Amino acid sequence: MPAISRSAPGKLILCGEHAVVYGQPAIALPVMQICSKTMVSAKPLTSRGTVRIIAPKLGIDQDLSTLPATSPIKRSLELIMDHFHLDHLPACEIRVSSNIPIGSGLGSSASSSVSLVRAVAEFLGHRLSEPEINQLAYEMERIYHGTPSGIDNTVVTFAKPVYFVREKPIEFLDIPKSFELIIADTGIHASTAQAVAGVKEQYLKSPNKFGALFEKIGNLSIQTRQHLLAGQIAEMGPLLTQNHHYLKQMGVSCPQLDKLVSAALKSGAYGAKLSGGGLGGNMLALVDHSSAQTVEESLVNAGATSVIHSRVHSSAEITE
Numbered sequence: 001m002p003a004i005s006r007s008a009p010g011k012l013i014l015c016g017e018h019a020v021v022y023g024q025p026a027i028a029l030p031v032m033q034i035c036s037k038t039m040v041s042a043k044p045l046t047s048r049g050t051v052r053i054i055a056p057k058l059g060i061d062q063d064l065s066t067l068p069a070t071s072p073i074k075r076s077l078e079l080i081m082d083h084f085h086l087d088h089l090p091a092c093e094i095r096v097s098s099n100i101p102i103g104s105g106l107g108s109s110a111s112s113s114v115s116l117v118r119a120v121a122e123f124l125g126h127r128l129s130e131p132e133i134n135q136l137a138y139e140m141e142r143i144y145h146g147t148p149s150g151i152d153n154t155v156v157t158f159a160k161p162v163y164f165v166r167e168k169p170i171e172f173l174d175i176p177k178s179f180e181l182i183i184a185d186t187g188i189h190a191s192t193a194q195a196v197a198g199v200k201e202q203y204l205k206s207p208n209k210f211g212a213l214f215e216k217i218g219n220l221s222i223q224t225r226q227h228l229l230a231g232q233i234a235e236m237g238p239l240l241t242q243n244h245h246y247l248k249q250m251g252v253s254c255p256q257l258d259k260l261v262s263a264a265l266k267s268g269a270y271g272a273k274l275s276g277g278g279l280g281g282n283m284l285a286l287v288d289h290s291s292a293q294t295v296e297e298s299l300v301n302a303g304a305t306s307v308i309h310s311r312v313h314s315s316a317e318i319t320e
């Protein structure tokens with residue numbers, strides 16, 4: 001049996017992170033330049049049920065049975081086995097690789113989860129629907145993040161721009177005009193679970209203040225969606241920058257993220273903000289094609305450890 005290999009992209013939150021956990025809308029985009037991949041190969045000659053897990057980025061190269069019960073990858077595989085009413089997997093090797101930096105706001109856990117579900121399900125002879133993959137990946141995200149909104153697994157599963165509101169039908173965005181983003185990494189690893197837990201703690205202490213901030217961020221997402229659907233790219237800029245200021249007030253920015261945001265704005269970006277859980281990780285700058293290179297250089301000069309120049313394709317460009 002040939003090895004089965006499935007991949008999934010990274011993601012970026014254009015606006016609305018954190019507020020989305022509290023029922024406000026947010027917009028997320030797939031990032032196709034980065035991805036994770038899971039390869040499953042049958043090992044029929046090894047003893048029954050021996051499953052080797054190789055995940056170099058997590059420092060794992062061992063049998064599944066020897067992983068601790070708390071290991072996210074072990075728990076994720078248990079979710080898949082439960083879904084298919086199995087008490088063990090056939091002997092195989094599962095190799096998970098990724099070029100998405102961990103703890104950087106670019107969806108590394110959601111992407112690995114989606115590629116894992118896809119590859120293992122197919123290895124077991126099942127073709128899951130996209131909503132089923134999304135649901136399983138959401139349950140895996142709960143292992144990694146505690147109380148995720150579900151936006152990360154959704155954008156990664158469907159690999160399409162989404163306007164997402166918790167427990168509402170997913171709206172896929174038909175983008176009429178392409179635009180460009182520069183995504184820059186602070187190089188600081190940050191845990192989304194920790195950022196989400198920190199916001200929750202603050203919210204419980206000051207529900208009025210945080211409730212108002214969530215609502216303001218939700219309004220920014222509503223307006224950003226309108227501009228996005230109207231092809232008014234530059235008009236989204238100030239909304240994204242305002243979103244960054246609200247996130248800063250919520251305590252999820254950090255000096256390096258603020259420095260990158262201000263470097264992007266000074267060098268001509270339409271708008272800039274942290275993206276994802278914050279406390280480190282990546283920020284994004286919305287740019288016109290003519291200023292993309294200048295913004296990129298100024299982000300590197302301001303200390304970005306890596307920069308991705310990403311084009312968000314219009315729906316017409318995608319179907320070409």
Ligand code: MEV
Pocket residue numbers: 013016017018019020021105145147148149150151152192196276277
């Ligand atoms: C992380 O990409 C986005 C957060 O809003 C968490 C979530 O929605 O699950 C910070």
